[in-house]
Amino acid sequence: MQTERVEPFAAARALMVMIDEMIDGAILVDKDARIVWSNDKHVWFSDQRMAMLGFRSAADAIGQPVERLIPHSRMREVVESGRSLPLDIMRYGEHTLLVSRLPLRDEGGAVIGALAFALKNSLTYLRPIADRFNKLQSRLTRVEQELAASRASQYTVENLIGFSPAMLQVKRLVRRAGQILSAVLLLGETGTGKELVAQSIHASSDRAHRPFVAVNTAAIPENLLEAEFFGVAPGAYTGAGRQARPGKFQLAHGGTLFLDEIGDMPLPLQAKLLRALQEREVEPLGSNQIVKVDVRIIAATSRPLADMVRSGAFRSDLYYRLNVFPIQLPALRERKDDLEILATRFSEKIALGLDQPMREFTPAALDALRHHDWPGNVRELANIVEQVYVRTEGDRITAEDFADILPNAAIPSPAAPDRRRPLSTAMDELERGLILEALRETQGNKLEAARNLGLSRTNLYAKLRKHGIPAQPDD
Numbered sequence: 001m002q003t004e005r006v007e008p009f010a011a012a013r014a015l016m017v018m019i020d021e022m023i024d025g026a027i028l029v030d031k032d033a034r035i036v037w038s039n040d041k042h043v044w045f046s047d048q049r050m051a052m053l054g055f056r057s058a059a060d061a062i063g064q065p066v067e068r069l070i071p072h073s074r075m076r077e078v079v080e081s082g083r084s085l086p087l088d089i090m091r092y093g094e095h096t097l098l099v100s101r102l103p104l105r106d107e108g109g110a111v112i113g114a115l116a117f118a119l120k121n122s123l124t125y126l127r128p129i130a131d132r133f134n135k136l137q138s139r140l141t142r143v144e145q146e147l148a149a150s151r152a153s154q155y156t157v158e159n160l161i162g163f164s165p166a167m168l169q170v171k172r173l174v175r176r177a178g179q180i181l182s183a184v185l186l187l188g189e190t191g192t193g194k195e196l197v198a199q200s201i202h203a204s205s206d207r208a209h210r211p212f213v214a215v216n217t218a219a220i221p222e223n224l225l226e227a228e229f230f231g232v233a234p235g236a237y238t239g240a241g242r243q244a245r246p247g248k249f250q251l252a253h254g255g256t257l258f259l260d261e262i263g264d265m266p267l268p269l270q271a272k273l274l275r276a277l278q279e280r281e282v283e284p285l286g287s288n289q290i291v292k293v294d295v296r297i298i299a300a301t302s303r304p305l306a307d308m309v310r311s312g313a314f315r316s317d318l319y320y321r322l323n324v325f326p327i328q329l330p331a332l333r334e335r336k337d338d339l340e341i342l343a344t345r346f347s348e349k350i351a352l353g354l355d356q357p358m359r360e361f362t363p364a365a366l367d368a369l370r371h372h373d374w375p376g377n378v379r380e381l382a383n384i385v386e387q388v389y390v391r392t393e394g395d396r397i398t399a400e401d402f403a404d405i406l407p408n409a410a411i412p413s414p415a416a417p418d419r420r421r422p423l424s425t426a427m428d429e430l431e432r433g434l435i436l437e438a439l440r441e442t443q444g445n446k447l448e449a450a451r452n453l454g455l456s457r458t459n460l461y462a463k464l465r466k467h468g469i470p471a472q473p474d475d
């Protein structure tokens with residue numbers, strides 16, 4: 001039996017034996033990718049694997065499917081396609097091998113098997129290639145690790161600044177949410193720290209070392225949302241590319257998916273999201289294959305979601321699915337006790353970033369901050385402190401420093417500064433104030449705010465960035 005199968009390979013085998021001296025590994029397979037011959041150096045079969053299979057020498061491997069000995073072998077690919085793989089670098093255990101694979105054909109041109117040679121990087125002339133490969137391989141590993149780390153969340157509950165009763169309650173709920181796997185719904189005005197809280201929940205959960213992936217529904221054009229969430233199959237549409245593109249669900253597999261501005265999600269996509277959450281599977285665009293996903297969901301909105309359910313703008317079934325563990329984040333004006341510590345921490349951080357000495361706040365400056373309404377909440381405060389550093393000088397931050405920056409804050413009158421300022425500054429202040437007002441009126445709904453201000457959504461986002469209103473990565 002065995003002789004019959006081996007017979008057509010007599011010439012090839014004789015050749016292999018001859019060049020055996022020159023090479024480190026050689027193997028011959030038949031058209032079913034079964035081993036016909038192998039030299040005894042077995043660089044690609046580890047001794048461990050041989051022992052596991054009960055083989056004492058390469059001769060014992062004859063007749064075995066090649067993958068039994070070399071799990072990653074590509075010989076089957078060669079016999080099935082009839083195409084050679086003349087130059088391939090592979091890793092087998094601790095060895096890096098340069099492998100050449102060629103199909104063997106009979107006189108009629110039919111593939112009858114394949115042979116492969118392996119050169120170990122002990123050969124000096126191969127060292128440059130192998131070294132380069134090893135370098136690229138380790139760079140790839142490092143980039144992969146960095147990518148995983150960048151997807152991990154950056155903040156923990158310790159980064160949540162504030163000791164007001166409302167903030168202490170939020171911290172308690174964050175710790176509790178970290179111990180369970182249920183969906184969490186974060187409610188609160190813009191800039192109250194919803195993303196920070198989402199990251200803290202992830203960081204205190206047992207998924208902390210898995211990815212934290214955030215997706216901002218409001219910042220993605222409607223026609224791209226589905227692809228962004230569920231991914232795209234190769235060639236799904238013109239220009240989709242030949243490679244599959246994973247969606248945020250796949251990227252967050254094993255970790256947490258943060259769905260920001262969930263209230264801005266169009267109704268048809270709400271239905272698809274609900275299905276993904278219920279079935280724990282997604283169907284990439286243009287594919288008919290289902291991908292299983294394991295993600296923990298944290299959703300957030302600055303819109304009155306319960307009212308939207310009543311008016312039919314948000315699906316009630318999705319709302320109940322997301323609203324398992326709601327956390328309401330207090331507006332900054334409702335926790336003014338925290339203003340001082342927040343402002344001081346931002347001052348420290350900004351000074352460090354600008355490489356300047358840290359400036360403390362005078363009591364009057366703190367008073368001015370307390371008089372402001374903070375429609376942009378903590379984000380607005382951080383931005384205001386930064387503006388003071390950039391626009392004013394002095395050892396301490398005084399109430400007057402806010403004159404041009406916080407137009408509505410009550411600046412004590414005796415110290416009222418010279419209000420003359422360039423038109424461009426006054427216009428900027430006016431624009432900023434109008435945007436913040438529109439955001440408050442629409443409870444943070446940027447689409448609606450843009451409409452009320454007569455701006456396109458993209459234009460509003462550009463202005464938000466300019467004024468430092470929402471400074472999220474997705475924006």
Ligand SMILES: Nc1ncnc2c1ncn2[C@@H]1O[C@H](COP(=O)(O)OP(=O)(O)OP(=O)(O)O)[C@@H](O)[C@H]1O
Pocket residue numbers: 159160161162188189190191192193194195196197260301302378379382444470471472
């Ligand atoms: N309690 C807090 N302690 C420290 N920093 C905070 C706190 N709350 C918010 N911040 C900071 O304020 C900024 C805005 O926070 P975040 O992006 O989490 O708000 P958000 O509620 O998600 O806003 P939006 O609704 O506009 O998306 C961030 O820089 C964040 O680090």
